[in-house]
């Protein structure tokens with residue numbers, strides 16, 4: 184179980200898993216899959232790739248990933264919250280996606296027998312130290328040159344929208360019962376995440392409220 188400074192980053196979804204998809208889609212005005220696809224494209228995901236979907240949650244990234252990797256590709260989906268993972272498994276079954284393997288092991292204990300091409304961390308940035316450990320953990324299973332690691336997450340816009348988005352994001356965080364605060368979203372993802380990857384690329388989109396950062400493993 185992931186614990187950092189007394190916070191638990193997985194148990195909170197015991198309470199919010201039923202409303203999770205609705206809230207995430209609402210905040211992105213129903214364009215969640217499209218937004219994930221843009222992050223994956225920035226990361227250079229390709230047809231036939233094997234993808235690690237870290238902290239896969241309810242599997243909201245599956246559709247976007249599948250639309251690029253196709254049936255020749257494969258997803259290894261990892262999450263330690265049993266409710267979130269159950270929704271993800273049901274989603275895969277409903278769509279007939281047989282190229283997805285699931286694991287309920289924490290990322291910290293990740294053990295794989297194969298190399299992966301792409302590691303995707305969507306909406307699961309919690310803190311620098313934790314994420315650095317996760318990047319290290321997944322880098323062991325990637326080619327140093329061909330492998331790609333991609334983060335997609337929320338940010339507060341650096342424009343006139345900030346005062347409008349601030350209360351909306353505050354509501355979303357409270358509604359989901361997230362263990363981080365809106366103050367923690369006053370961060371510099373380009374520098375912070377980009378500084379942990381090699382040859383990092385950065386893109387802010389959706390009115391500067393979302394960010395995608397991708398690069399080579401450590």
Ligand SMILES: C[S@@+](CC[C@H](N)C(=O)[O-])C[C@H]1O[C@@H](n2cnc3c(N)ncnc32)[C@H](O)[C@@H]1O
Nearest residue numbers: 185192193238239240262263264289290305306
């Ligand atoms: C905000 S959700 C994001 C879910 C999904 N990636 C998405 O974009 O909707 C964060 C997820 O991270 C999972 N999680 C937290 N710590 C983890 C760990 N150490 N290993 C695996 N999953 C973890 C939680 O259980 C939760 O489902």
